Amino acid sequence: MESTQLNSLPDMIPASVIESTGLPDLRSALRFVHRPPSEAQVDRLGESNHPAHRRLVFEELLAHQIALKRLRQKAKSFAAPKVSRGDLLNRLLGRFNFELTTAQQRVIHEIESDIATGIPMLRLLQGDVGAGKTAVAAVIASILIDAGYQVALMAPTELLAQQHARQAEEWFRPLGIDTVMLTSRLTKSKRAPLLERLASARSAFVVGTHALFQVDVTYGNLGLIIVDEQHRFGVHQRMSLLEKGQSVDLLVMTATPIPRTLTLTTYGDMEISRLTEKPTGRLPVDTRTVPNRRLQEVISAVGRAIASGEKVYWICPLIEESEILKLAAAEERFVNLKSLFGERVKLIHGRMNSLEKDSIMKDFLNSGIDILVATTVVEVGVDVPEATIMVIEHAERFGLAQLHQMRGRIGRGLKKSTCLLLYSENLSPLAKERLKTIRETDDGFLIAEKDLE
Secondary structure, three states: OOHHHHHOOOOOOOHHHHHHHOOOOHHHHHHHHHOOOOOOOOOOOOOOOOHHHHHHHHHHHHHHHHHHHHHHHHHOOOOOOOOOOOHHHHHHHHHOOOOOOHHHHHHHHHHHHHHOOOOOOEEEEEEOOOOOHHHHHHHHHHHHHHOOOEEEEEOOOHHHHHHHHHHHHHHHHHHOOOEEEEOOOOOHHHHHHHHHHHHOOOOOEEEEOHHHHOOOOOOOOEEEEEEOOHHHOOHHHHHHHHOOOOOOEEEEEEOOOOOHHHHHHHOOOOEEEEEOOOOOOOOOOEEEEEEHHHHHHHHHHHHHHHHOOOEEEEEOOEOOOOOOOOOOEHHHHHHHHHHHHHHHEEEEOOOOOHHHHHHHHHHHHHOOOOEEEEOHHHOOOOOOOOEEEEEEOOHHHOOHHHHHHHHOOOOOOOOOOEEEEEEOOOOOHHHHHHHHHHHHOOOHHHHHHHHHO
C-alpha cells in the first residue's frame, strides 16, 4: 500500500481508546503486518500476539458490534404488532399435559414484554435439549394468533418440520386454529390450496422448511416468525422470511447452549432469553465411560436392549476408516453390527442427501430399525422416545458440546436411558477432564463454558 493511501485512511477508534488500551494506531498496525521489520519476531499471521495484530482484531470486533447495533436500531425503527395475552393462551395451557417450569414462565414474560411494545422483536431463545422451547414458542404464537396475526415456524429439515406440525395440530386444532405444513415436496395440486389459505390468512399457523420464503408464498397478515435450530440457517434465509411480512416479530431458537461471551458476539443484535431448567419428571441420562477393550460387552448389552424393544444410537467419528486416524468408522461399524443383527441396523451420515436421511430417520422412529449407526448428523433431530441407549465410540475425539447434544437424543421418553462413552486407553489429562465433565453434569450451559475454556 502506498504511503499516501495509508496516510489518508481514517481511524475509526478514538485516540483516547488507543491510548488507554496501549494499541497502535491503524496506520502503524497496517505498516507492521504488511512490512514487519526484519528483526521482528512474528509468528504465523493471525497467531501473533503483537500489538499490531491485536489492534486489527480489536477493530474487527468493534466494527462487528457496531454493525449489529445499527441493525437492531434499524429494525426497531418500524412499527410491529402490539399485542397482549388473551383467552386463547389460557385455553392452550389447558391442552398441555404438563406444568410450565419457572424458567419457561420467566422467558414467556420476557418475550411478552417485547411483543407488547409495538417495536419489532428480535430475540434468541437458548434452551438445552428438552428444556421446553417448543411449548414457549406455542404460547407466544397463541398470543399473536388471538390478536388476528399469522405465525410461521421454520425448521431446517422436513422431518423436524413434520414433528413440529404434529405437535401444533395436537395443541391448536382442537382450539379451532387452522394449521398447515408447507414443504418443497408438495405437489402443485396440494400446494395451491395451501398457498391460498396462507394468502387469505385463513391458516393462522404454518410450519415448514425453506419453502416458507419461496417467491410464490404470500401471507395475509404475518405477525411472528419462529426459526428452530437457528444455526442451521443463513442470515439471508432468515431475512427472506422476514420480508414476507410488515415489521414482523422474530423469535429464533437454538438447542445448542452457547457461552455468554460468544452469544453476545454472534447475536449482538438480539435480546437473549435462556431456559436454564428441565421440565419436572424428565429422567436424567445415566452417562458412563467405558474403555474400548470392553467393546464386545457393549455389543452384547445392545443386543439385549433391542430384544426388549429399545432403540439404540451408535455414533462413530468418521464415515470411512482413515489411514492416519485409526478410529472406528461408521461404515465399518455398520457392517459389523449388521452381521450380528441383520436388517434391524441402518447407517446414516452427512454425505447422504436430505431425502435419504429423512427416510432413514422416519424408519428409526416408526418401524423396524432398532440400531442407527451414525455420524454427528444426529446431533440435532427428531424425538425418538424409544431410543434409550447411545454408544459413542472414541468419545475423546468429540467436543464437549457435541457430546452433550448427541446425548440429548436419548432420555426423551418414560424409560431410563444410558449413554456409553467408549474411549481409548491412553488418554491425555485434558481428554480425561473432558470425559469427567460430560459424565458428571447434564447442564448444557456449564458444559458450553467448559468447552470454551
